Amino acid sequence: METEIYHADTINQAAEKIKAGQLVAFPTETVYGLGADATNEAAVKKVYAAKGRPSDNPLIVTVADVATVEKYAQPLSAKTRQLMKTFWPGPLTLILTLQPGALSKSVTGGLKTAAFRNPKNQATLDLIRQAGVPIVGPSANTSGKPSPTEARHVYHDLKGKIAGILDDGPTQIGVESTVVDMSGTIPTILRPGGISEEQLAAVIGEVQSDHHKVGKTEVPKAPGMKYKHYAPNAQVLIVGDAQWPDAMAWASQQSGPVGIMTTEQIKKANSLPQNGEWYSLGEDVKTASHHLFAGLRHFDTESSVAYILAQGFDRIGLGEAYMNRLEKSAGQKYFQTPDK
Structure with a gap:
């Protein structure tokens, strides 16, 4: 067709x-x-x-x-x-x-x-x-x-x-x-x-x-309540603002390229590793929501990263929707700061 x-x-x-x-x-x-x-x-x-x-x-x-x-x-x-x-x-x-x-x-x-x-x-x-x-x-x-x-x-x-x-x-x-x-x-x-x-x-x-997890035999009333959603080929890890120095250091130690999705502010405040491939989420949670899916697709179709480090936001206003989609794309996985 x-x-x-x-x-x-x-x-x-x-x-x-x-x-x-x-x-x-x-x-x-x-x-x-x-x-x-x-x-x-x-x-x-x-x-x-x-x-x-x-x-x-x-x-x-x-x-x-x-x-x-x-x-x-x-x-x-x-x-x-x-x-x-x-x-x-x-x-x-x-x-x-x-x-x-x-x-x-x-x-x-x-x-x-x-x-x-x-x-x-x-x-x-x-x-x-x-x-x-x-x-x-x-x-x-x-x-x-x-x-x-x-x-x-x-x-x-x-x-x-x-x-x-x-x-x-x-x-x-x-x-x-x-x-x-x-x-x-x-x-x-x-x-x-x-x-x-x-x-x-x-x-x-x-x-x-309603935040309950829909059971295997339960019919969801709305899309996105039961099945895996929004997942790119790479593993997404959600990063909190204070974790970025450690996350960048971790990324630099990986053998292959690592996708990095942040706002302009986070990028300016941190040094990108040489193997880091950056995708801009703009200036705030509004622009981040606008760019989130496009960024995940970018790393699916135009890159070969195994991991994507993605910026988390507070669950306020549009941040609730952004984090709902990001957590599903990551399978609820967050970046864990290594023990010092």
Whole structure:
């Protein structure tokens, strides 16, 4: 299969592919998603096959407006509507209870809920409207690998497996949307993202976070809760700010090249080893979140490092989402300062 590249002036062609049951990757403000007609079960199953995604990992349904959500979900609560009014379009995914039989098990993982998202990207909103159907939207990458923040990342992973890619340039945020479960008594964050717990609480009051590890036989309510995610080929080690002198010394003792991902400030304050390959995370946690997945992919495709030392941040605001993704890419492994 040839994978076509579409742009703003050829969105109609991309929409025709969606209507025909084909897969088209699309841009959002967070990462690129892999689109298929959410009402076409055969098309949805192609998404799992293209990504190599476990079949019990539910998919996000991407919509162009609230009216579409109302066709599939049970009557929306006042708090749900407040969140939609405040943060949509934007990096917020809401898990809602469905009307019976509204969407196939291929979308829901067999659950009575589904996740809905209204992205802040005009090209994708136009794509959905022209296709005339909601589209599923998991990240457009090989399952388990770093999420794609540029069209070329999608092309690298899925060339020949999907019909096309709608290229709208690099994404702005770089880590996926916040996922909030609105199907229970208390709104619950299942995945941190671009909208913080503090921002949510300011709009609807009490919000809680769910950090439990999903069991082997349990169907996760949201992506990223059960399976390995965001992992490059190299072993990632998370480094605290005070550990960098020791981490640089450790890197210099390795036999091969070592990837180093830090902000400009950390680089200026430390001497890079001769075998160190540096990738800039910019100036702060916001730019670091934007560059994280691109950096991990850089070392996968343009280097041969066995280790990547990556800067950790405080779990405040966007730092919570950044650390959630970084810990998963590292398999929870932190750099251990050697005994003096």
